[in-house]
Structures are given as structure tokens and as C-alpha cells.
Amino acid sequence: MNRTVAFIGLGHMGAPMAANLVRAGHRVVGHDLVPAALESAVAAGVLPAPSAAEAVTGADLVLSMLPAGRHVLGLYDEILPAARPGTLFVDCSTIDVADARTAHGRATAAGMRSLDAPVSGGVVGAEAGTLTFMAGGGEAEFAEALPLLDAMGGKAVHCGDAGAGQVAKICNNMILGVSMIAVSEAFVLAESLGLSHQALYDVASTASGQCWALSVNCPVPGPVPASPANRDYRPGFAASLMAKDLGLAANALRAGGIHAELGLRAAELYERYAERAGSAEDFSGIVRTIRERSTERP
Numbered sequence: 001m002n003r004t005v006a007f008i009g010l011g012h013m014g015a016p017m018a019a020n021l022v023r024a025g026h027r028v029v030g031h032d033l034v035p036a037a038l039e040s041a042v043a044a045g046v047l048p049a050p051s052a053a054e055a056v057t058g059a060d061l062v063l064s065m066l067p068a069g070r071h072v073l074g075l076y077d078e079i080l081p082a083a084r085p086g087t088l089f090v091d092c093s094t095i096d097v098a099d100a101r102t103a104h105g106r107a108t109a110a111g112m113r114s115l116d117a118p119v120s121g122g123v124v125g126a127e128a129g130t131l132t133f134m135a136g137g138g139e140a141e142f143a144e145a146l147p148l149l150d151a152m153g154g155k156a157v158h159c160g161d162a163g164a165g166q167v168a169k170i171c172n173n174m175i176l177g178v179s180m181i182a183v184s185e186a187f188v189l190a191e192s193l194g195l196s197h198q199a200l201y202d203v204a205s206t207a208s209g210q211c212w213a214l215s216v217n218c219p220v221p222g223p224v225p226a227s228p229a230n231r232d233y234r235p236g237f238a239a240s241l242m243a244k245d246l247g248l249a250a251n252a253l254r255a256g257g258i259h260a261e262l263g264l265r266a267a268e269l270y271e272r273y274a275e276r277a278g279s280a281e282d283f284s285g286i287v288r289t290i291r292e293r294s295t296e297r298p
């Protein structure tokens with residue numbers, strides 16, 4: 001069934017996601033604060049709305065893809081009064097678990113229904129329509145959103161109640177951040193002891209050290225030709241995004257009193273690395289800072 005969808009936030013991710021909804025036959029009314037972002041979405045068939053409130057008037061579903069929790073909560077305050085009662089709000093942004101739960105609460109209090117549905121797969125996945133969605137909210141809401149999620153992605157997992165999608169996202173990325181640091185430290189140790197990258201890769205990738213950070217996104221050039229290390233660490237998954245996601249994980253770790261020394265340390269290391277690398281380098285480039293700091297010994 002074709003739906004009328006309001007899409008708020010047409011940036012790097014939102015614009016190609018909205019374009020895939022148009023391609024699937026939905027009527028997509030979009031808004032972004034940046035005129036150039038709105039214009040590029042319009043070129044892909046999105047109908048422009050002069051404000052977010054006007055975009056949601058008459059929509060069956062409202063999708064948002066914004067930078068952080070404060071943007072989502074600000075947006076919800078603006079648009080909840082303008083939407084039809086019972087409208088389904090699906091926030092695909094990566095935000096704090098606490099903010100996601102607050103957004104659900106505000107939507108419900110305003111007579112709406114809601115899901116959090118953050119994604120993995122990056123801009124490449126958004127363009128190709130192969131994103132993975134991790135959703136939190138009710139069964140019925142997930143079932144209603146599923147045809148739209150399928151139009152934008154290759155997989156959608158219903159993770160549980162309000163906020164569960166964000167929880168799944170930060171837990172997965174905490175594993176990824178910590179494992180990338182572990183793999184990078186192992187390569188630098190191997191270098192210092194005279195073991196070649198290829199030899200370590202050949203052993204660890206078929207032994208108990210095997211993980212995605214090693215066998216797909218290998219942080220040194222050579223063993224995995226498609227990994228960002230072979231193109232001077234152009235992303236891929238930008239260092240700034242890993243720093244952001246680990247920061248969200250660290251907030252949740254502290255709020256829950258979880259004794260996660262590696263998760264908290266990984267957040268610190270990526271925050272420092274991202275100050276220099278920003279969005280220009282893949283998160284696997286952290287191997288270079290480990291190597292540089294290793295030669296700083298007296």
C-alpha cells in the first residue's frame with residue numbers, strides 16, 4: 001500500500017533514503033533546514049514543504065533522520081501538535097537511549113505512535129537501499145513501518161520496546177570500536193616484533209582472533225584489498241561517527257553504572273582520534289595513532 005510519508009532531515013542519509021521511498025511508489029513530503037539539502041531531495045521526487053510542521057500535516061507516517069537527540073526532541077515539540085492523531089513517528093537518527101525514550105513518551109502523550117529505528121550501513125547502504133534497521137517500539141507499529149523499512153533497507157530487526165533499537169546500535173558499535181582497537185594494537189605489536197601483516201592476518205582471520213574489524217575492515221593495507229586502509233583510510237565508516245556512537249554508549253554505560261572499562265576507554269580514544277580525523281578518515285585509521293604513539297617512548 002502506498003503511503004504519504006513526511007521525511008524530515010534530508011542530509012547524507014536522509015536524502016537517499018527518501019529517494020528510495022519515492023522509487024517504491026510512496027508520496028514523500030520532505031523538509032530540511034538547509035535549502036540545498038531540500039533541493040537535492042526534490043530532484044529525486046520528494047515534494048518540498050516549507051516547514052516540518054507543514055510536511056507532517058496529512059502524513060500517514062513521519063520519518064526523521066537528524067544529527068542528535070536534541071534535534072529530534074526539538075523537532076517532535078514542533079511537529080507533534082501538527083500531525084493527525086495516531087500518526088506513526090519513526091525516528092531513524094542515532095541518538096541517546098534516554099532521548100529516544102523521551103521522544104517515545106512525548107509522541108505517546110500527544111496521541112501518536114512511535115518507533116526508534118536507527119540504521120547501520122552508511123551512505124552507501126542508504127543509496128543502495130541495503131540498510132539494516134534496528135527498531136524499538138510496539139509489534140503493530142513495527143509491522144506498519146516494515147514495508148517502508150524494506151523499501152530503504154535489506155534487513156529490519158524488531159529489537160524490543162521503546163529505545164531498544166538505539167540500545168542494539170550502541171552495543172553493536174561498542175563491540176566494533178573495541179575490536180578495531182584490539183586488532184590495530186595486535187598489528188602494531190606484530191610490526192614491532194617482526195611479524196608481517198599478511199602472516200598475522202592469515203593466522204588470526206582463520207583462528208579465534210577472527211572478527212569483522214580484521215577480516216572485512218582490516219586496518220592495515222594488503223590482506224583485505226577492499227578495506228579503507230588500501231585507499232589512505234577514506235571512509236567507510238568515518239572516525240567522527242564512531243566517536244559519536246561510542247559517546248552514546250559511554251553515556252548509557254555511566255547512566256547504568258556498568259563496569260565496562262574497554263567501552264569507556266574506546267570512547268576516549270575515538271574522541272581524541274576524531275578531533276584530528278573527523279569525517280575524512282575511516283575509523284580503522286586509529287591504527288596510525290597507535291603506531292605513532294608507540295614510537296613516542298623514551
Ligand code: NAD
Pocket residue numbers: 008009010011012013014031032033034037052065066067068071074075092093094095119120121122123241244
Ligand atoms: P547530516 O548532517 O548529513 O544530515 C542531517 C540533516 O538534518 C541535515 O541536512 C540538517 O540540516 C537536518 N536537520 C537538522 N535539524 C533539522 C530540523 N529541525 N528540521 C529539518 N531538518 C533538520 O547527517 P547524516 O550523515 O545524514 O546522519 C543522520 C543520522 O544518521 C545521524 O544521527 C547519524 O549518526 C546517523 N547515521 C549516519 C551514518 C552515516 O554514514 N552518515 C550511518 C549510520 C547512522
